[in-house]
Amino acid sequence: MTRGVESLPAPNERRRLREAAHLTPEQVASAVGVTVNTVRSWEAGRTRPRGRMREAYAAFLAGLASPPAGPEPQSEAPSGADAASAEAAVSVPETTGTAEPESTAPPQPEAAAEPEPAAEPAEHPAPAAAAAATPTPTPAPAPAPAPAGATAGFDALYAHAAPALARQTYLLTGRRALALEAVEQAFHRAWNQWPEVATDPDPEGWVRAVAYEYALSPWHRYRHAHRQPDPPPAEPSDRILLDAVLALPAIHRRTVLLYDGVGLDLPDTAAETEATTPATGSRLLHAHADLAERIPELAAVPPQEQSAVLHGLFAALQPAAPLDLRPAAAVRGGSERRIRLWSRATLGLTAVIAAATAYTAVTAPTHYEPPRSPGESVSGVPPLSGPQQLTEQSRQLHDKLRADPAAGPARIAPKVE
Structure with a gap:
């Protein structure tokens, strides 16, 4: 392992x-056949290439170190910091017993609006003197300039991250409708909080974390919409893979997908799952x-190569129905309509509460009125005294x-009848 690492230059x-060759990390990743995050980890010294990826990366760097024309570039001996960095990369103990992810499938093109300086670590600046002394070879085609404006930035992030994120959430849940809904909800929140997302060092990771939380x-x-299971994939190997992944606990499922599917290293996977590295x-x-135990292709390879096999299986899985995403403009419009709907609902509820409060204040009594006591039967009271009832003769x-x-002597004088 030490001899293999010595054939590579220091990380910086x-x-x-x-x-010096005017290449972007996306172009290096496409040439070597790994993800952009893997190239950045190699250049930062967080991980080291292994196996076929190391040989391909070493050959690619050797081609950059020897330009086809012009005077031989002045070689610089690696500084003490570079040697210490390389030595530290070799002597890092494998505490968990797992290998670093080796991506075999070429990644999708990186979004043009992703802030490149923010993604690169600050502790490995490019030596200015060496860059000035090195002759400039034939420059590669420069990437398209980053689109200006929040709308263009959001559309670029959506076009780059949404397709892969839909496949990841499908592997997490096994449900096509829930996967598409999780991706759309994540980008709704991203558009609502776009100033925060645009300044984040890893906007794709920000959206991915929101989508995973929603999906799980x-x-x-x-x-009721998610009670019925989706139809399984058409290929038997895809059905076996999906059933095996869905049989894992949710946190294990997410960890395996981040490490083996996305290609994050162990510390980044631990940080995104909010757990310690061990x-x-x-x-x-x-x-x-x-x-x-459930996947024959995985049981036939040694443990140190299982990550590469899982990455290939994840990339080759085909759902039973295509994961058709809505356009970015429709997602932005849906997010804005939802915000307007919630704003109107909030204003309407506030108006109802204000009207009810005003009606209560107007109709409420201004003084205390004690309630009337209910009637009760009283015993022991003597009967009502007074003249007796008249008989028929008396009446x-x-x-x-x-x-x-009424008066006069006729009242008392007898009448002759």
Whole structure:
């Protein structure tokens, strides 16, 4: 392993050779056959190439170090810092027992709006003196300038990250509709918080974290639209792979997809899953062991090559139905419509609360009125005293006296009848 690493320049020398040749990390990644994040990790010294990737990368750097025409470039001896950096890269212990990801499938072209200086580590600047002393070879075609404006930046990020993110969320959930919904929800939030996303060092990672969190939410199991399983892939190997991945716990599923599918190194995978590096390595070991029991292609290779095999299997998986994404303009429009809808709903609810409060203030009593006590039956009260009820004879006499004159001698004088 030490002899293989010595055939490569120091990490910052690799970056200096690339910049002297006027090449971007995307062009180097396409030439070697790895992802852009892998090239940046190699140039930063966080990871080291292995196997066929190391041989291809060494040959590519050797071609950059010897230009086809012009005087021989002045070679510089690696400084003490470079030698220490290379020695540290060799002597890093493999605490988790897992190999660094080796991507075999060529990546999709990087978005033009991705901020290149923010993604490069600051501790490995290119030596200005060496760059000035090195003759400039025939420059490669310069990439297209980054589009200006928030709309162009968002569209570039969507075009670059959305297709791969849809496949990743499909592997996480096994459901096409939920995968597309998770990607759209993530880019809705990205457009709503675009100033924060645009200044983030890794905008693709920002969107990916939001999509993963939405896709793995346990509340989806209660939704009627996601209760029925999707049809399995047409290829038997794809069905075996998807069933094996879905059988893993959610956190192991996410860790394996980030490490083996996306190509992040172990510290970056631990940071995105909010776990320690030893815990992430342990999750990878258990996940690889579980997948090897279910996937014949994975059980037939040694453990140090399982990451490369899984990367190829993830890239070759074809869902039963194509993952058709909406255009970026439709996603932006949907996000803006949702914001307007929520704003109107908030204003309407506020108006209803204000009207109810005003009506209560107007109709509420201004003083205290004690409630009336209910009637109760009282025992022990004596009966009502007074004249007795008239008999029939007494009533006739009473009526006769009322019919007679009220006064005068005729009242008392007898009548001859």
